Amino acid sequence: MTSVAVVGAHGRMGRLTCEIVEELDGFELHSRIGSHDALEQAAGADVLVDFTVPAVSPAVVDFALSSRMRVLVGTSGWSRDRIAKVEARVTADPELGIIFVPNFSIGSVLASSFAATAARFFDSIEIVEAHHAGKVDSPSGTAVRTAELIGAARAELGPVEAPHVDQRARGQQVSSVPVHSVRMAGVSARQTVYFGGTGERLTLDHEAFGEDAYAAGIRLALAAVVERTGVTIGLDQLIDLGTR
Numbered sequence: 001m002t003s004v005a006v007v008g009a010h011g012r013m014g015r016l017t018c019e020i021v022e023e024l025d026g027f028e029l030h031s032r033i034g035s036h037d038a039l040e041q042a043a044g045a046d047v048l049v050d051f052t053v054p055a056v057s058p059a060v061v062d063f064a065l066s067s068r069m070r071v072l073v074g075t076s077g078w079s080r081d082r083i084a085k086v087e088a089r090v091t092a093d094p095e096l097g098i099i100f101v102p103n104f105s106i107g108s109v110l111a112s113s114f115a116a117t118a119a120r121f122f123d124s125i126e127i128v129e130a131h132h133a134g135k136v137d138s139p140s141g142t143a144v145r146t147a148e149l150i151g152a153a154r155a156e157l158g159p160v161e162a163p164h165v166d167q168r169a170r171g172q173q174v175s176s177v178p179v180h181s182v183r184m185a186g187v188s189a190r191q192t193v194y195f196g197g198t199g200e201r202l203t204l205d206h207e208a209f210g211e212d213a214y215a216a217g218i219r220l221a222l223a224a225v226v227e228r229t230g231v232t233i234g235l236d237q238l239i240d241l242g243t244r
């Protein structure tokens, strides 16, 4: 049996993760940690899952790695630069393993992968992401990851063409891609990537309507985190999208 401690267990995603762990063969729930509990209550678990807030997540990860647990991070805010700080520590110790998943929805992972493919063919690219009003961070972790993938795909082509980005309403640039965040009622999680070309436009649009969208990805990542050492970024590294 693999025992799992869930941090952020009383939140929307934490509750879903606890339900999944309780139903999944070979897994058992070790502890539910909320903001009023000591992290030490997670000690002894094989795996720690983090679904908290970007400000707290680094301390949770630090605790889990120090306690030599395998770690699955769903919390947003883990940009490539932030992950790099954890990477040196994890790669230096062959028994440590951590998986960062910016988005557990299979459709979203596909959309980000398609965006990386399209990035070489269009110079004009912008991301608009819309989330529920309760989301405290912006841009979303998914948008940051998508922009980073676009930037990496264009490494030899250079930055995207984004005019007038000195104006505030032109969004935040991530890997040169302008990202625009909407926070409002009536939306759960949506991302649209616009690719502008000569006389044409390609639009990649993904929408998750609720927590159900993330369940399959969480199951998949739980199975992987037990076996996998080192640093893994993204569900796309755990499934065959047919792009490698």
Ligand SMILES: NC(=O)C1=CN([C@@H]2O[C@H](COP(=O)(O)OP(=O)(O)OC[C@H]3O[C@@H](n4cnc5c(N)ncnc54)[C@H](OP(=O)(O)O)[C@@H]3O)[C@@H](O)[C@H]2O)C=CC1
Residues within 6 Å of the ligand: 007, 008, 009, 010, 011, 012, 013, 014, 033, 034, 035, 036, 051, 052, 053, 054, 056, 073, 074, 075, 076, 077, 101, 102, 103, 104, 105, 141, 214
């Ligand atoms: N990777 C993915 O596919 C997805 C990622 N997310 C991300 O996951 C994170 C959580 O989202 P969501 O569940 O919707 O948010 P919620 O606000 O519903 O839950 C966050 C939880 O974090 C807890 N928390 C805050 N500080 C601490 C702490 N110091 N120790 C332990 N727990 C703490 C809160 O506890 P309390 O209630 O006690 O204050 C709260 O229950 C966000 O960053 C979000 O962007 C969300 C959806 C999908």
Ligand SMILES: O=C(O)C1=N[C@H](C(=O)O)C[C@H](O)C1
Residues within 6 Å of the ligand: 076, 077, 102, 103, 104, 131, 132, 135, 139, 140, 141, 142, 143, 188, 189, 190
């Ligand atoms: O807070 C959310 O809801 C979500 N957060 C993640 C993000 O920041 O990208 C994943 C998904 O978009 C839902």
